[in-house]
Amino acid sequence: MTSVEHKRQNFVKCRLLFCPYSYSKWELELLIFKNNAKKPVSFLIYYLEDRATQSLLNKLIRSNVVNNTNQVEVLQRDPNSPLYSVKTFEELRLKPQLLKGVYEMGFNRPSKIQENALPMMLAEPPQNLIAQSQSGTGKTAAFVLAMLSHVDPSLKWPQCLCISPTYELALQTGKVIEQMGKFYPEVKLAYAVRGHKMERGVKIKEQIVIGTPGTVLDWCIKLKLIDPKKIKVFVLDEADVMIATQGHQDQSIRIQRMLPKGCQMLLFSATFEDSVWKFAERVVPDPNIIKLKREEETLDTIKQYYVLCNSKEDKFNALCNIYGAITIAQAMIFCHTRKTANWLAGQLSKEGHQVALLSGEMVVEQRAAVIERFRDGKEKVLITTNVCARGIDVEQVSVVINFDLPLDKDGNPDNETYLHRIGRTGRFGKRGLAVNMVDSQRSMEILKTYERHFNKKIGRLDTDDLDEIEKIAN
Numbered sequence: 001m002t003s004v005e006h007k008r009q010n011f012v013k014c015r016l017l018f019c020p021y022s023y024s025k026w027e028l029e030l031l032i033f034k035n036n037a038k039k040p041v042s043f044l045i046y047y048l049e050d051r052a053t054q055s056l057l058n059k060l061i062r063s064n065v066v067n068n069t070n071q072v073e074v075l076q077r078d079p080n081s082p083l084y085s086v087k088t089f090e091e092l093r094l095k096p097q098l099l100k101g102v103y104e105m106g107f108n109r110p111s112k113i114q115e116n117a118l119p120m121m122l123a124e125p126p127q128n129l130i131a132q133s134q135s136g137t138g139k140t141a142a143f144v145l146a147m148l149s150h151v152d153p154s155l156k157w158p159q160c161l162c163i164s165p166t167y168e169l170a171l172q173t174g175k176v177i178e179q180m181g182k183f184y185p186e187v188k189l190a191y192a193v194r195g196h197k198m199e200r201g202v203k204i205k206e207q208i209v210i211g212t213p214g215t216v217l218d219w220c221i222k223l224k225l226i227d228p229k230k231i232k233v234f235v236l237d238e239a240d241v242m243i244a245t246q247g248h249q250d251q252s253i254r255i256q257r258m259l260p261k262g263c264q265m266l267l268f269s270a271t272f273e274d275s276v277w278k279f280a281e282r283v284v285p286d287p288n289i290i291k292l293k294r295e296e297e298t299l300d301t302i303k304q305y306y307v308l309c310n311s312k313e314d315k316f317n318a319l320c321n322i323y324g325a326i327t328i329a330q331a332m333i334f335c336h337t338r339k340t341a342n343w344l345a346g347q348l349s350k351e352g353h354q355v356a357l358l359s360g361e362m363v364v365e366q367r368a369a370v371i372e373r374f375r376d377g378k379e380k381v382l383i384t385t386n387v388c389a390r391g392i393d394v395e396q397v398s399v400v401i402n403f404d405l406p407l408d409k410d411g412n413p414d415n416e417t418y419l420h421r422i423g424r425t426g427r428f429g430k431r432g433l434a435v436n437m438v439d440s441q442r443s444m445e446i447l448k449t450y451e452r453h454f455n456k457k458i459g460r461l462d463t464d465d466l467d468e469i470e471k472i473a474n
């Protein structure tokens with residue numbers, strides 16, 4: 001190639017970033033440089049869902065089961081058989097060690113989905129189940145209890161196999177197995193995840209194996225560590241996340257095909273798009289189906305205010321006044337950009353607040369650590385960009401501050417994100433307080449759009465008047 005030809009070359013650069021506008025997406029930016037130009041003449045942006053990260057963060061922030069007032073829908077394989085549901089864990093006749101484990105975890109009674117799913121999963125002969133309900137409604141706890149109930153600890157080989165979409169999610173489920181099985185130490189657990197190097201042919205003695213599809217397949221086929229014909233219970237968790245990951249769907253089906261005919265197949269998903277449904281039907285033959293509709297969020301129990309400001313410094317002063325006047329257990333503050341979030345975190349720290357900062361450039365482990373600290377109350381303020389606006393369940397947070405109002409990627413009002421940031425589910429949901437900082441004519445217009453859309457008044461708050469602020473807390 002001559003130098004002249006070289007100069008005429010077009011080239012493309014890619015950047016993978018965490019999307020600043022949405023909670024669960026990665027942004028792939030393609031910069032097209034024509035004729036070696038310094039500036040790209042066009043660029044394309046793709047959004048790739050990162051559902052696994054969202055699911056993990058959601059699990060980590062949650063400290064309790066999500067209450068859902070919707071009716072559970074049950075479709076039985078045999079519609080003539082009586083429909084069992086339980087209101088207590090005693091009715092399930094669990095092994096005493098497991099009942100103790102359940103109570104030790106602070107569970108007093110089965111969650112809504114567990115009321116129906118547990119009797120089905122524990123029935124004799126074993127029944128297959130597809131269950132769908134939003135994250136946090138108790139699915140993991142349910143299938144963990146089923147696996148622990150079905151194993152025979154005197155047999156030293158894998159009998160229950162659970163596959164999760166990612167390393168982190170598998171570890172998280174493993175923790176639940178360890179907690180619930182705390183008083184049942186004869187039952188052992190093995191992790192089939194990356195980094196857990198095993199020699200070919202060494203038989204696994206643990207009765208429960210949890211892992212990701214690729215490693216589980218290796219353990220079954222290549223390394224022959226697990227005899228799939230001896231598996232009694234197969235769990236496929238987070239089916240919606242699983243199929244969103246390249247290759248996982250086929251791997252899961254390959255694993256399922258190796259299992260014996262009588263093996264109990266259980267599949268769980270937080271959502272049920274058509275693609276998940278098709279996949280579920282391939283993995284679980286003759287299923288019973290349990291569905292619990294997602295509970296809608298509302299603004300009914302939220303007091304909403306706005307504060308007029310001129311600059312970010314002004315917003316910060318307003319925030320300090322609010323903090324000075326009312327006691328805030330935990331608050332989440334949303335900023336539009338990473339830069340503002342960093343600046344605000346610095347300012348609040350200088351004022352002596354314990355601040356946690358969550359932003360897009362952090363890797364999943366870092367974000368998980370920040371969220372766990374916040375959930376445990378080690379920090380009282382969580383500042384974040386839009387990245388986790390929806391990934392995080394904010395029910396436990398009583399005060400939400402929109403330091404910048406939520407906008408979509410084109411800078412227009414984003415009703416869904418506004419609702420999700422400050423909304424609560426359930427008619428009996430805890431009361432909350434939301435304060436919106438308005439700093440321009442445009443942001444005032446956006447605020448009015450939210451007011452009209454939700455048909456809920458957003459009152460003005462004068463943050464220079466401490467008495468007035470005190471009143472909003474009552």
Ligand SMILES: Nc1ncnc2c1ncn2[C@@H]1O[C@H](COP(=O)(O)OP(=O)(O)OP(=O)(O)O)[C@@H](O)[C@H]1O
Pocket residue numbers: 055058059062063064065066105106107108109110111114133134135136137138139140141142270
């Ligand atoms: N019966 C129960 N009583 C009280 N808390 C419960 C009960 N069942 C589960 N929990 C708790 O509720 C939270 C959510 O439960 P779990 O993780 O099982 O839900 P999930 O539907 O599997 O959610 P995800 O889809 O995010 O995994 C956990 O903190 C769990 O310990």
